[in-house]
Amino acid sequence: MEKTKTLEQIQQDAFHPIRTHRFAGKLWIRFLVLLVVLGVFSYVTQLRDGLGITAMRDYSAWGLYIGHFVFLVAVSLVGALVTAILKLLNISWATPVTRIAEMISIAAVMFAAITIVVDMGRPDRVHHVIVHARLQSPIFWDVFVINTYLVISVLLLYIPMIPDLAMMRDRLTDVPAWQRKMYRMLALNWKGTKEQWSTLKKTIKVLLILVLPVAFAIHTVTSWLFAVTHRTGWDSTIFGPYFVSGAFVVGVAAVIVAMYVFRKAYKIQNYLTIHQFNMMGKLLALVSIIYLYFNLNEYLVPWYTEKLLDMAHLKELFIGHEAPLFWGSLVIGMILPIVLLLFRRMRAPRPLFFIAIAVVLGAWVKRMLIVIPTQFHPHLPIQNVPDEFMTYVPTWHEIAVTGLTVAGVFMVITILARIFPVFPIWEVAEEHGVPQDELHKNE
Amino acid sequence: MSKKERKSPEESPSRRAFLKKMGLAAGAVAMAGGGLGLARALAGDGKTGEQVRVMTTDGKVVAVDSSAIAERTASEMASEGREGLRGKKFVMVIDLSRCRNARKCMLACQDHHELRPEQHHINVLTMQDSPQTAPYHMPKPCFHCDNPPCTKVCPVDATYKRQDGIVLIDNERCIGCRFCIAGCPYSARVFHWHHPLKNSPEERARPYDVEANVPQRLGTITKCLFSADKVRLGELPSCVSACPNGVFYFGDVNEDAVTNGTTKQTVRFSELIRDNHGYTYFEDLGTLPQVFYLPPKNRVFPFEESSEETIEE
Structure with a gap:
């Protein structure tokens, strides 16, 4: 990275997207609002008529919603990976990426929580989870850890942003009054004194360490929703690390997609440089290889031992109905990306962007394949139920409600990126050699 | 009711x-x-x-x-329904050699618990363990496990095991997460995807009887309850007394006595199990089922695939 930019230039580049909104951006928001409206309509229908409007039935009792929930939890883990792990390892190229990662984390974990409520048969009783809480149930741990992770993620977005907020309070005077007021309040009277800096850096360090066990817990507990049952395909001891490693894959890919979009839309190619993409590409290859290793264990060992139910389940995936999705997600979403990412040319922004999209889509399909097909292989045969109980193809209502949560994630990221700088100004300035006491010198 | x-x-x-x-x-x-x-x-x-x-x-x-x-007021039914009958421990024995797939148990059950036609608290399955073995009919209620995986995963204690061994559901507490469906290895649980069969305002307004799980409610779980409301009155569960073929025995293991629902003969539970090689299903899962099966040997009639007509009647 060329380190010649002045603080002034960095600020101008970071403030530009906050000052001016382009037409494409407005169109994008309208599109998201449309998706939300459709989703709300379908959800109201679901509230009135029950979960029967979905394709879920007594055997496939969990479907699109739960698969999507697992996906969102997986995406949300990236905040912990990029911000915490890379920062604690003092990896400096990741600095401009941290804020994007945090924004994605917050949006994903928020809508993971919402998706769970959407899946409930009685959302009017959601408070029962607290009032009648039972420690034995992984759902209680899940609720607990998701909320904890959300709080820590918000703090991890906010607290390192305080110096930036102070800059915005002082320099960004040409935005609406409510926005100026918000920056003033959020900046917490930051003046950039030595004492404030030392408190800030200590707090960030504590949060970085704190978020790690919570992040591992959130996805391990999510995997235990499945692993603690007696079901074939779920009854696995490696589900925790299998899920966590898969989460890092989809999270890194999601950040790459967002990096590329922001780079183009916000013209910040001097901050999210080819170097950042190259390194993120390498990181994606690394986490994908780890995930592939877990996949090997998860599928090949039961294939070898040939237990009847396991075989029925695996045949369905390998050569049965689900084979196109299974091999598609495995080859296009994992193996092919690993091979391609070995080449430097493929780690350039545009090819990497397309590879990352394939990884994200493959990961989404993979979550569905983990959640849904196994339910059709219970210990006792499925008999005396209507044909619709034997298959699962999501209904339009279900898809619309899921679309709502997808749109919601994009909406939160878009809004956050429009009122806050998408890369940390002070940290980037420090990398460019701006001394700490000059960051707020004009007060 | x-x-x-x-x-x-x-x-x-x-x-x-x-x-x-x-x-x-x-x-x-x-x-x-x-x-x-x-x-x-x-x-x-x-x-x-x-x-x-x-x-x-x-x-x-x-x-x-x-x-x-x-x-009985709703709150009395609720608190009694949580405690169960003191000193009792209920078991069911199902004699597979006698089941000829009459399905009276399924109909009586659906009638008692106000279930939709596709909802089965008890389901008569057609089983064949391997290509060499003979097929047989297997009525499958909830096994009321002594170590129930379903109650373990419930986040709100809506499904629970009582002191008399019966596993019940409180549909006024259930949040409809369906974790118990995933947790039950025997597919014993049923969800109200649609509005229940009896759903008029008057029917909905009836005081909730947790022991019959009536009125049923949208978005909650239901399952076999061993007809806990009838058992409280000293009656046999609906399926047991509806069977025309003497398949079911029901009783109290503390008294070592089970009564056949058709013949009304009461026999020693331990002798019945010992003399007929009674077994439980998937006992290796550690769930300790409290529904025992007698193997389908020396059948009193040959196996027949049931036609739709026999199911309908």
Whole structure:
């Protein structure tokens, strides 16, 4: 990275997207609002008529919603990976990426929580989870850890942003009054004194360490929703690390997609440089290889031992109905990306962007394949139920409600990126050699 | 709730003995006019003079003053439904050699618990363990496991195991997460994807009886309850008494006595299991099922694939 930019230039580049909104951006928001409206309509229908409007039935009792929930939890883990792990390892190229990662984390974990409520048969009783809480149930741990992770993620977005907020309070005077007021309040009277800096850096360090066990817990507990049952395909001891490693894959890919979009839309190619993409590409290859290793264990060992139910389940995936999705997600979403990412040319922004999209889509399909097909292989045969109980193809209502949560994630990221700088100004300035006491010198 | 079936006068002595043993001999059990079901006797002096005919636990119809009758309130039903019957431990034995797929158990159950046609608390499965072995019919209720994986995963204690061994559901607490469906290895649980069968405002307004899980509610779980409401009255579960072929035995393992629902013979549970090589299903899962099967050997009739007609009737 060329380190010649002045603080002034960095600020101008970071403030530009906050000052001016382009037409494409407005169109994008309208599109998201449309998706939300459709989703709300379908959800109201679901509230009135029950979960029967979905394709879920007594055997496939969990479907699109739960698969999507697992996906969102997986995406949300990236905040912990990029911000915490890379920062604690003092990896400096990741600095401009941290804020994007945090924004994605917050949006994903928020809508993971919402998706769970959407899946409930009685959302009017959601408070029962607290009032009648039972420690034995992984759902209680899940609720607990998701909320904890959300709080820590918000703090991890906010607290390192305080110096930036102070800059915005002082320099960004040409935005609406409510926005100026918000920056003033959020900046917490930051003046950039030595004492404030030392408190800030200590707090960030504590949060970085704190978020790690919570992040591992959130996805391990999510995997235990499945692993603690007696079901074939779920009854696995490696589900925790299998899920966590898969989460890092989809999270890194999601950040790459967002990096590329922001780079183009916000013209910040001097901050999210080819170097950042190259390194993120390498990181994606690394986490994908780890995930592939877990996949090997998860599928090949039961294939070898040939237990009847396991075989029925695996045949369905390998050569049965689900084979196109299974091999598609495995080859296009994992193996092919690993091979391609070995080449430097493929780690350039545009090819990497397309590879990352394939990884994200493959990961989404993979979550569905983990959640849904196994339910059709219970210990006792499925008999005396209507044909619709034997298959699962999501209904339009279900898809619309899921679309709502997808749109919601994009909406939160878009809004956050429009009122806050998408890369940390002070940290980037420090990398460019701006001394700490000059960051707020004009007060 | 439908009126309780009247005991036939020619009950065998063993049946009566069983009822006495099981029954809560708390006096009269009322069949109050509106059929709001379970009632209990109250000791009171303020008589109204109005006489009500009620049936006692041993099948006699007697007239009592209406002041002596009170309906069980919803909160009483709820707290009693959580505790269960003191000193009891219920088991079911299913004799596979006798099941000819009449499916009367399924219909009686659906009627009692107000289920939709596709909802089965008890399901008669056609089983064949391997290509060399003979096929057989297997009625499959909830196994009321002593180590139930379903209650373990419930986040709100909506499904729970009582001291008498029965696993129940509180559909006023259930949040509809369906974790218990995932947790149950025996596919015993059913969800209300659609509005329940009886869903008029009056039907919905009935006080909730947790022991029959009636009225059923949208977005909650239901499953086999061993007809806990009938068992409280000293009656046999609906499926057990509906069977025309003598498949089901039901009783109290503490007394080592189970009663056949068709013949009303009461036999020793331990002898029945020992002499016929009784077993439980997937006992290696560690769930400790409390429904025992007698193997389908020496069948009293040949196996027939049931036609749709036999299912309908």
